[in-house]
Amino acid sequence: MQLLKYTCLILFAGVIACTKKDDTKLSTEVENRLAFVIDDNKFNFSFFNTAMGRTAYRNELLNDGPFTVLIPDNNAFIKAGYANDQAVLKESGVILNNMVAYHIVHGTWKLNEMPFKFNQELSAISGSKIYVTRWIKNADTVVTINGTPVLAFNLNASNGLIQVIDNVLQPLVYSKIGEVISSDTTLNYLNVALQQAGLKEEFYKNEVNTFFAPSNNAFRKAGFQTIDSISRTDANVLKSLLQYHFFQGRRFIYDYILTTGTTERTTQTMFNNNTVKISLVKSGTKYTSITLAGEGNANPAQVIKSNVMAGNGVVHIIDQILNENQK
Incomplete structure (x- = not known):
């Protein structure tokens, strides 16, 4: 009987000890979940943390997951026009919800271990597509998401990973x-030109294209002073002009930076099989954009808005019409 008593006490003590260990382990695991890790890194992630706090995704990132969170650092938010945390707080709740949802992916994705390939598809928690490129540039391995570089990889949490990125991704x-073209008022001239040329329906199909879209001012600089002047232009003339502004496939601006050699120049074959000259633009020691020049352009066109996403491609807005005819 005495032996049985001690045996029961030992078993009971063992149960208590195991329970304490399990509770400690569980507590540590919860404390290291993504929502808390992000909140603890206020120096780098406070803007994203503020945005996340306006949504239901803070609680989502307390769940088991796993999740991969693509976090724009504070500098990325500043580049996107948010001067401080208060500016993020003042943003529309709908915009913040869409933004945060587009930066979270189900599963554990070590982006620096993905294949060497351009624009590999992942799905955000919102269902929208994200495009990951892993490539080698000057002996360095570079990873981009929707054409924005990844700054730091695989920061661990108990329910997933954090990847730190250089820009705020624009939700699809x-x-x-x-x-994209019909909803942007800076592209009204282009929208009418596509209609007049009989090309507009092409960009509602599933074929993936990249479009270098001339702005309204670009059309004006080329001599189209009014929208009516576009409507009066021969459809075949407009069709020829516009087919020199797009090509099949998806190319982000940073894709050109990754694939262009030490000359800092390359070419892009457009839909009509003629080429546009591409030159890299450098700010300090970093390449940041490109310029484009057709055979008939005296000066290169500047990209004034890049990487506007669509389900069937990407749009880059430029400040000149590309001219394929030498003057």
Whole structure:
């Protein structure tokens, strides 16, 4: 009986000890979940943390997951126009919800171990596509997401990983390039030109294209002073002009930076099989953008807005019409 008593006490003590160990382990695991890790890194992640706090995704990142969170650092938010945390707080709740959802992916994704390939598809928690490129540039391995570089890889949490990125990703709002163009008031001239040329429906199809879209001012500089002047232009003339502004496939601006050699120049074959000259733009020691020049352009066109996403491609807005005819 005495032996049985001590045996029961030992077993009971063992249960208590195991329970304490399990509770400690569970407590540590919870404390190291993504929501808390992000909150603890206020120096780098306070803007994203503020945005996340306006959504239901803070609680989501306390769940088991696993999740991979693509976090724009504070500098990325400043580049996107948010001067401080208060500016993020003042942003529309709908915009913040869409933004945060587009930066979270189900699963554990070590982006620096993905294949060496351009624009590999992942799906954000919102269902929208994200495009990951892993490539080698000057002996360095570079990873980009939607054309924005990844700054730090695989920061661990108990329920997933954090990847730190250089820009705030713009959520996929439009399913088709045609919607991007028709909804942007700076592209009204282009929208009418596509209609007049009989090309508009092409950009509502599923074929993936990259479009270097001339702004309204670009059309004016080329001599189209009004939208009516575009409507009066021969459809075949406009069709020829516009086919020199897009090509099949998805190319982000940083894709050119990754694939262009030490000359800092390359070419892009457009839909009409003629080429545009591409030159890299450098700010300090970093390449940041490109310029484009057709055979008939006296000066290169500047990219004034890049990487506007659509389900069937990407749009880059430029400040000149590309001219393929030498003057």
